[in-house]
Amino acid sequence: MTGISGWLGAEASAALALSLKVSVVATLVSLPFGVLTAFALARWRFPGRQILNGLVHLPLVLPPVVTGYILLLTFGRSGVFGGALAELGIVFAFRWTGAALAAAIMAFPLMVRAVRLSIDAVDPALEAAASTLGANRLWVFLTVTLPLILPGILTGAVLAFAKAMGEFGATITFVANIPGETQTLPTAIYSFLQVPGAEPEVVRLVLISVAVALGALALSEWLSVRVARWVAGR
Amino acid sequence: MTGISGWLGAEASAALALSLKVSVVATLVSLPFGVLTAFALARWRFPGRQILNGLVHLPLVLPPVVTGYILLLTFGRSGVFGGALAELGIVFAFRWTGAALAAAIMAFPLMVRAVRLSIDAVDPALEAAASTLGANRLWVFLTVTLPLILPGILTGAVLAFAKAMGEFGATITFVANIPGETQTLPTAIYSFLQVPGAEPEVVRLVLISVAVALGALALSEWLSVRVARWVAGR
């Protein structure tokens, strides 16, 4: 790590570390919500289903800066929830947690869609078989549906992680760019891009992003092959 | 439409029209490539497979501005391919076609992942059955695999369309923000965000984005329910 941080410089390696932390936390924390939302959208019929579906997809449709502003309006210090949460000691604004929130929300539609596609592909006959064996809906979900959709969950997580690593617009708008606290790789790259002649720094940071992402991808490919084999029992 | 363009103003309604054109073209043109890429990644083992996989995902991982710069360096007038293509009369730089290219590339990983997930869920036994009936690989793909992955293709297309509607960073970097030519809804929103006191314009544009996106989503939900029923024969 000293080699890398030496080559990168202290600020850039702090940005890398933060990006990794933000992306991992955003992915892991949002995963259960993503799975639940996907399941609800795929299997339940409830009023407001279309609205939930729309909400989930909004971050994809809106320019990231707008999403960032909406986050600011809701989770900022003077925001609708932000104030209430701050009373409880939960602060997002200008904190790395806010970066994770922004990344999670931007990545959420990708995660939900991937999981939902997997849920739709599960053979309902298997779930029916489980229910005749005494499993209630929750157990059917945990013991049959969930294992069978693992490939989709993995894909969702990889997409979310990759998106979180690249997220810029919503993040900088919501939590700004505080070195060591909210300065992720993309915001660092953005800063360097503004300065004439800073191209070598940009290239360095881009390369490090690419390396991390390709590493994560390769890992996920390897994992997903094993998971797919495991699920299919081959 | 005159009602809407009256309410929106000429510039904004031009941006809306352009966004729709760019998103539809980006989605439709990239769809076959997306399906092919997904199929190659899911089913073929070839050298460079991991590299292709990495390339496809790069736009997700990199800050959009970086992707935009890379596009500028490759497909710009003096870019690697840009020059050659210009000789053939194909120009992307600062044209709406470039906006479509940027949107397509940013949306490509989402599309490929969705399709790939569906391909992985196809029962190989059905494809084997088709091959014993005399269908070669292409025919098996066209008559068995393709119909069975239609839900994934639809999901991929919806994700791509939504992403294309929201794409900002790569677009403004690659083709700028030229009213009537490359100014999409997100870049228009960005411009208005810079003007103090222009919040009403921003809100108007955001609402119109949201409306279009929700409309597309509702349509796709409806379609995907029918497609899923059709595929499962229920």
Add this chain to the structure above:
Amino acid sequence: DPVRIAAPVSLKGAFDAVVAKIVKDLGVEIVPVYGGTSLLARQILTGAPYDIFISANAAWMDEVADSGRLVPGTRHDLLTNRLVVAGNAPSPERPLDDALTEGQIAMALTDAIPAGIYGKQALLSIGMWDDVEPRVIETADVRAALALVARGEVPLGIVYATDVFAEERVDIVARFDVMSHDPIVYPLAMLTSAGTDALRVMAALSSDEVGELFAAHGFQRAD
């Protein structure tokens, strides 16, 4: 062909009015293309089809000049601006060192975006940088810093005087001495790719009427 003017997006409010006036006066077609200065400059460096470039600082205009894409002799400074400390309205104006003693301060990126760079220079020159630095919230551009102040997310911001001029929810709390940082100028130049109407538009941009229009938005003419 219309005359395409690449202009910093932070000029948009004032510049839209200027363009409308010139279009009316000259009868030429003008398309303003707004974006971040660095973005516009890089686009020009890769051959963007613009006729006129207005930069938010000298550095990027120098960069474009070095590439030989400027028509020699057409470059000059169009506007200047002033740097101020802004607070959520209503706030009385105070001395600088008093105004900056506490609270977070929103600034555009202090190493990258002109407003942030000028702000850091000014703070350094008055010896307050070390005190202020831990309280700085850096934003992607100066408008984002202004928005944070306007929304009350951050009590103070270092922005241009013109920004405060246009934003009702924000007042000027303190002003920086113009000598405490590099001059804030908006250089203008014609590009080698320019068409025939561009020269007339260049002239119009430097006219007194246009100068007054800019002034109405808080900008000062550079001389």
Add this chain to the structure above:
Amino acid sequence: MTLAVQIQQKWPSFALDVEFDAPPGITVLFGRSGSGKTSAANAVAGLMRPDTGRLVLGGRILFDTAAGISLPPHRRRIGYVFQDARLFPHLTVRQNLTYGRWFAGRDDDIEMDRVVEMLGLAALLTRRPSALSGGEKSRVAIGRALLSGPDLLIADEPLAALDEPRKAEILPYFEWLRDETGLPILYVSHSVTEVARLATTVVVLEAGRVIRQGDAAEVLGDPTVTPTGIRDVGALITARLVAHHSDGLSELDAGGIPLILPQISGSLGREVRLRLPAQDMILSRARPEGLSALNVIPGTIISIRDGEGPGALVVLETAAGRVLSRITRRSVAAMGLASGMTCYAIVKTVAIAAPDAGG
């Protein structure tokens, strides 16, 4: 515990309208392909919600459209062996088998060991379903349902994919379930052999309707009910086990008539159900001598019914019960057979051997 079934369901191309009772023991749903057997079973299990109907299992109302009740499948406590095995692909054979036991709240390994042994699954326990043959899958599916501790077992052609020796090994287990546990079993089958051997009650479906239901002996002995073809007619009689002979044969007493069968298990005095296929009964006017066939049942002809084709069905009243014989019309004429006449029905020992003898 008894299951009372009454369901109606309409599809564009098919309508199901059935009403029957499944008392303790095995109720066989019998009928041609497409007659609605699986659909009826699905409705009972709660996997299909019929348009209207009522299902009551031992007093528990599972479903009642009038009362707006519909228990979800997992609360019906109905084990289901599906026509396709439907094993969980991500679980090993062992995990598939134990799946239902988590919920049954039982965990006695003796039962598990017994099922594993009987179904010959010991060598497969660590495999995944994708590495099983068709027959192996069926066996795992049977075990999985049995081990879930159900109040009612539904088995949809559970033995169709199995070979004869394996069938012969598994049938006794169903008999044991029928005879010892009081568990009602709804058993879908095409095979008259299975039906005759297992059924307590037979429900015959045709085009979605019940055309006959009742006691197995009665329905199967009725020559007018031949849903799967005339070849399958036969009489069911009850006999008592009286002796085990040292040469591997068992002697039974059927209303005073001695019958010799290959060894059957059980203690002396036990009641045994035998199927005498009409197909296998030879008739003779005189008591036959010097034949290898050991079983001769004297009786009186009560009817002779011409079938389709060259055959005729002769019904005899005997001390052992009603017996059917299917012979050619030519023989009827040649032998001068007529109602009221006395004659002898001859059947080989091995023709009534397992699997037709309850054993």
Add this chain to the structure above:
Amino acid sequence: MTLAVQIQQKWPSFALDVEFDAPPGITVLFGRSGSGKTSAANAVAGLMRPDTGRLVLGGRILFDTAAGISLPPHRRRIGYVFQDARLFPHLTVRQNLTYGRWFAGRDDDIEMDRVVEMLGLAALLTRRPSALSGGEKSRVAIGRALLSGPDLLIADEPLAALDEPRKAEILPYFEWLRDETGLPILYVSHSVTEVARLATTVVVLEAGRVIRQGDAAEVLGDPTVTPTGIRDVGALITARLVAHHSDGLSELDAGGIPLILPQISGSLGREVRLRLPAQDMILSRARPEGLSALNVIPGTIISIRDGEGPGALVVLETAAGRVLSRITRRSVAAMGLASGMTCYAIVKTVAIAAPDAGG
């Protein structure tokens, strides 16, 4: 056209090592559940690539590890009726049926109509597979493979999910394929009835190896080969159709011995294969009189072999060929049977009726 098979494949828990020829006609792969029948069929169809081996179909090399040849499945021209139906869920029954015809390049509706009618699919043509019953799916799967115009047909227990009358309707179609088309058929089955009726050649698998192969009459008549249980032994004999009687019976001549059967189709003089189940043959020392059974075959005992349990298998040499009878050891003793002795085998007309009679 002949198929020559030689394949080796090892899994951790199972090894397949088979070598056999499938000449024109029907070659039945016969063996217990898990013996490797489906695996062998998959290797032939190209759905599994064995470790080593060689497959030649009518001179075309389909697979040869030594030569590095492995044709993909679609170029092998092998129709496959899978053990699970594997219908395309997104296509209607009609589209499933016609799927293979696109590639076969044929489009004659007569063939299509014939198959649809024979399989009873007319009412189902517009349905999707999810709206079919288990038996209906099997029928569509058979039709789909038949209509693809293959050089070789593989059928993996194609009739297992069908009821008896439907089996009886479909069997003749396989016979027609065997007799009229010269199409080699690899037929996996557990059912001795099907094997006896259809098989030209029988290949018996046990634990992944061929334990016996050869002419059907020979293999099935061999009492040492009883892969699916002693109950299934029987002799195959050939007889010539000599007369159709007006009472619906047909008369055949088996080496000079007259046999009476329920009407079978075909013109006089035609050769017919009959299976005489050992199970159904009664023996008598004297020529029997006054029995309803019409067929009596005199012969000489050439061996008496004690089986497991109380039974014995008596092999007779007769003018009709070798005939087997399974009777009790008690009867052997009571009748004093011994090698070299003359006696009479009695079998009912209906016991050799369809589906055991080729017709």
